Amino acid sequence: NAGVTQTPKFQVLKTGQSMTLQCAQDMNHNSMYWYRQDPGMGLRLIYYSASEGTTDKGEVPNGYNVSRLNKREFSLRLESAAPSQTSVYFCASTYSADPYEQYFGPGTRLTVT
Amino acid sequence: QQPVQSPQAVILREGEDAVINCSSSKALYSVHWYRQKHGEAPVFLMILLKGGEQKGHEKISASFNEKKQQSSLYLTASQLSYSGTYFCGTEISGGFKTIFGAGTRLFVKA
Numbered sequence: 206n207a208g209v210t211q212t213p214k215f216q217v218l219k220t221g222q223s224m225t226l227q228c229a230q231d232m233n234h235n236s237m238y239w240y241r242q243d244p245g246m247g248l249r250l251i252y253y254s255a256s257e258g259t260t261d262k263g264e265v266p267n268g269y270n271v272s273r274l275n276k277r278e279f280s281l282r283l284e285s286a287a288p289s290q291t292s293v294y295f296c297a298s299t300y301s302a303d304p305y306e307q308y309f310g311p312g313t314r315l316t317v318t
Numbered sequence: 319q320q321p322v323q324s325p326q327a328v329i330l331r332e333g334e335d336a337v338i339n340c341s342s343s344k345a346l347y348s349v350h351w352y353r354q355k356h357g358e359a360p361v362f363l364m365i366l367l368k369g370g371e372q373k374g375h376e377k378i379s380a381s382f383n384e385k386k387q388q389s390s391l392y393l394t395a396s397q398l399s400y401s402g403t404y405f406c407g408t409e410i411s412g413g414f415k416t417i418f419g420a421g422t423r424l425f426v427k428a
Contacts, residue, residue, distance in 0.1 A: 236414060247320070247405050247418035248360070255414055263415060295359060306362035306373070
């Protein structure tokens, strides 16, 4: 039982490049989330998926797109990376809509130069 | 809309107690508490729900004042392992949008 896994762990991009961050969970959770964490700040919600087949914007969705590929996988895409998107990205999952603990992945550290 | 946490940082000696506060300007449905160690992912501590229900680890103590839209996390007899950054997250309505505060850095020294 791996929990929540994310790939890659580290990535350096040049401005304008695109990439997809992958996230998968093996806990049969219905809901999945993408957050970004900047130094000295809390977690900010980018997008979430309440259930398979649905996605919704969070606090800071601009510059990102997501895909809920199936119940296990939720990917985050940066179409044209900008230095402002340098951050640590965390994927999380939870069982249902009712307030439940979120399980976080190990994070992806992204630097855009 | 982001909840406000206080203090921003606190230093304790082993065995001392601490209280971390979280307040919101909006009526809250639930409050979540997480701890994050440097370079690691946040780890769940507790959820407090409107109406008094709590879900979390038995050794963690917290309160939720619905009228004041405030929550407090109580760390008693602190251990070195308590060191880290504590985040509160708030939900205005049941659902998925948990908004996190900026965090409280806790350092416990021997």
